[in-house]
Amino acid sequence: MIGTLVRAAPALAILLATTAAGYADPVADFYRGRTVEVYVGYSTGGGYDIYARMLARHMGEFIPGNPTLVPKNMEGAGSLRLANWLANAAPRDGSVFGTIGRGTSFDPVLGQPGAQFTASDFSWLGSMNQEVSICASWFDSGIATFDDLKSKELLVGAVSNNDDTGQFARVMNAVLGTKMKIVAGYPGGNDVVLAMERGEVKGRCGWSWSSVVAARPSWVRDKKINVLVQLALAKHPDLPDVPLVTDLAGSAEQRQILRMIFARQVMGRPFLAPPGVPADRVAALRKAFMETMADKDFLADSAKAKLEINPVPGEQVEALVKEIDATPPDIAKQAAALLK
Secondary structure: OHHHHHHHHHHHHHHHHHHHHHHOOHHHHHHOOOEEEEEEOOOOOOHHHHHHHHHHHHHHHHOOOOOEEEEEEOOOHHHHHHHHHHHHOOOOOOOEEEEOOOOHHHOOOOOOOOOOOOHHHOEEEEEOOOOOEEEEEEOOOOOOOHHHHOOOOEEEEEOOOOOHHHHHHHHHHHHHOOOEEEEEOOOOHHHHHHHHHHOOOOEEEEEEHHHHHHHOHHHHHOOOEEEEEEEOOOOOOOOOOOOEHHHHOOOHHHHHHHHHHHHHHHOOOEEEEOOOOOHHHHHHHHHHHHHHHHOHHHHHHHHHOOOOOOOEEHHHHHHHHHHHHOOOHHHHHHHHHHHO
16 A cells, blocks of 8 residues: 555656646746836936836736836936837846837837837837826916917927927927927926926926826916917816817818827827737736726825826727827828928
């Protein structure tokens, strides 16, 4: 009897090992005890940075293996530097992901110089919000309404000619005849805001309403800024009386161009991993992202920070990116010409 048990022991050990392997989670094994770096394509203190740090604080709880998420900043060229790094140099194992400007992924379609990636190649994890951006003027600028923008010059600060703060102002000037003079080169959106406060510039275009509410609520309350126009495909509930950019188009062609450019607002706070991340890890990160968006502790912390949360799943962001990549060439060329 004992001999039989001894002879059976190796087979039993193999059976137990095989059974254990069947229940193993390779994704959890990869992430357990690991640090995941969450990169922000802008400097600290701005809207993208605030959202990313909130996500990093909570999302590790929902990733199998419960890794530690550490936010890092890699500003440059309106987040184009980070997009290029994620596409061409970052690890492709799921240990790194980040957030870039909502319009940066469209740069290749629009022919923007320096874009070294194809947006649909990225592993899109989701967006924390569907954004409405605004153009705003400082209270003493002499510009109080959108109509004023068509008759008076407004000096607006921008991060780069390649991000929302520069592109949106140029589009408005070209399509709708506004008179914004753009001063580009600020490290991040928060630096543009500080420049407004110092009087270096008198306005900002491409400014997320969620960032205004989160970072400068007193400016809204005390009427330090005038909200001139909403840059999105639909109005924000907070701003029912502020005109929507697509409603200001003078022709069907203008409206089509504006829709292409402002479709990026649907992916207001996008998060993406490099191309080529294993499919099971992408699926786990997408699932963890959406579970974080529904978590009561995350939502409570976001509410305290006045962060608007209106998430979009990674699959929907991916579909939108593919749709924009398939824009008719003539419309893409016209839109691109406006941005140069």
